[in-house]
Amino acid sequence: MEQTEKQTTDKEQCPHIKKKIGRTTYNVAIHFSKTSRETMTDKINRLILHDINSEDFS
Template sequence: MTDEENKAENTFSKKIGKTNYKVTVHFSETSDETITDKINRLIQKECEDMSYKKDEEIS
């Protein structure tokens, strides 16, 4: 598969409201982190950020 074919395969468009977004997805071939690990890490970080903001509002 050529680079252009690979890029086209990993690209999609999404319309939200009146705006069209063109998204290209790519993956690191050298990463040790699985997609599950990454999603769990992002959720954990988001929860920590929300907790911190909630604590600030209470103070």
């Protein structure tokens, strides 16, 4: 029972983005790992470099 309560609390603390495109509303929950060693800048740079190296620009 405690685990269920903790999961509910964690979900409530996650920021949400709500975006309406046409007649569809998207509700996106954002979460970050507490054990991550990579900053957001590092992650974005890694993803860009991966796309450049794979020549996947779509």
